[in-house]
Amino acid sequence: MKRITVLLADDHMLVREGLRKILELERDLEVVGEAEDGRQAVAMVKKLRPEVVLMDIAMPMLNGLEATRQVLKAVPSTRVLILSAYSDEAYVKDAIESGARGYLLKQTSSRDVCQAIRIVQQGNTFFSPSVAKGLAARDQSSMERGEACKQRSNHLSSREREVLQLIAEGQLNKQVAAELGVSFKTVDKHRQNLMAKLNIHDVAGLTRYAIAEGIIKSSVRVTTA
Amino acid sequence: MKRITVLLADDHMLVREGLRKILELERDLEVVGEAEDGRQAVAMVKKLRPEVVLMDIAMPMLNGLEATRQVLKAVPSTRVLILSAYSDEAYVKDAIESGARGYLLKQTSSRDVCQAIRIVQQGNTFFSPSVAKGLAARDQSSMERGEACKQRSNHLSSREREVLQLIAEGQLNKQVAAELGVSFKTVDKHRQNLMAKLNIHDVAGLTRYAIAEGIIKSSVRVTTA
C-alpha cells in the first residue's frame, strides 16, 4: 500500500519531532524528510519529491511563503500546506497567492492535521475554521469592492495609516486632529474606517497591529508623560 | 515504578500533542495534564500537583513567566521548565527570577527535552546550550556593572502585571473582571494603580509597554475577531 509522502519544514526541532511522531502513527502517512529552514525545504523537495509539504511560515534564511513559491516553481505538483501560529488575514492571503493548498493553525488538533494532509494530497484545499471564516468575510468585501484589494495589507489609505500611527502612539482624537489640522470628527471617521477595514475594534489591538506592521516601534515614548 | 509527572502548558494544541507523543515514549515520564494558557496552568498545577511543568512563555490570558511565579507561590515544590522559541537574554533573566529551573529552546531535540525534565525533577537546573552561553556572558557584565540591574520594571505587583496583560490583549475592564473572578471596580483600581506606577495613561502606551517588556507579543490575536 502506497503511503502519502510528507516533508516537514519548521525551524524548531521539537515541533518537527512532535509532528513526526504524530504522523508516524497514521498508516497512510510517511514523513520522508525534515527541513529546518526555507532554503533547505526547497532543496529537499527537489530531491525527495514529496507529495505534501507541511511548511511553517516563520523560518530563517527563507520564509515559508517564499519557499512555497520556489517549491511550486521547481515541482508544481507539490501540495504545500502552510502551518502557522497566526491567522492574520495578510498571511493567509499571501499564502494562497503563493500557491499553498491550505492553511493550518498550530491551535488545530493532530487529527485535523492528518486530515488536512490527505485532503490536499487529493487536490483539494483545507483551511482551519477560524482562517476560513476570515477568508469568507474578505471574499465578500472584495466582491463588493470589485477586486480592489491587489496590494497586501495596505488596503488602508495613506491618511488612515497616518491616523493609525498617532492612535498607536497614544494620542487622543482631538490631539490627532490638531496635529493633522483637521476636525475632531474627521479623525473619528478615519478611526472608524480603519477599524472596520482591519476588523480590529480596540486601541490595544490597533497598537499591536501597528507594531507588527512596523508602523511604530514598541519603545516609542511620545506625548503622554 | 513511579514515573515523573509532567504538565504541558502551551497555547498550540499541535505542539502539546507533539510533546505528549514524545514524552509518552519515555517509560519514566507521564503527562498528567495539558493547559492552553497560563491561568489554566496555575489552576491545573494546584489540582494535579505535577512534579514538572513544561511551560511556554508566550501564552494568552497569563504569560508563562507570570504563571511560573503564581505556580511557585501556590506549590513551591513544582519544577518549572520554560520552553520558548526565543533566547532573548531578558526572557532568560526573567525566567530565572521567576523561579524557573531551566530554559529550553524549541530548537532543542526531543531527547534533550526528556533529559531536561529528569534533571530539573532531581532539583538541578538545565539550560539549552546557546542560552547558557548568553547567561555566562551576562553574569560577567553584571559583575562589571556592580549589580545595578535589580529593579527594572518590577515595581508592578503580580496582579497588576496580570491585569496589564489582559488590557494589552484588548480586553474590556468587565471582561478582565469576569476572567479574574473579581469586581469590575477592582480591575479599574488595578488599572489606575499600574497606570500611576508606570506613568502611562492610555491603552496604547500600556500595550507598547507590555510588548516592550515581553509580557505579550505584538502578534497576539486573542478575543476580538
Next chain:
DNA sequence: CGACCGATGGGGGATATCCCCCACGGTGAA
C-alpha cells in the same frame, strides 16, 4: 458622464475609560 472612493465635517447616543473619593481584611516588615 455617472459611479465610486477618499477626505472632509457634523449630530447624537450607548458605553468605557480615567481619575477622584471612600472603605476593610490580610500579610509582612519595622
Next chain:
DNA sequence: TTCACCGTGGGGGATATCCCCCATCGGTCG
C-alpha cells in the same frame, strides 16, 4: 504592634471611544 502595601469593592463624574446617521467636494475610472 503599628504601619505600609496589596487586593478587594463601591460612588460618582468628566471625558473619550465607538458606532450609527447624515452631508459635500474632488478625483478617478470604466
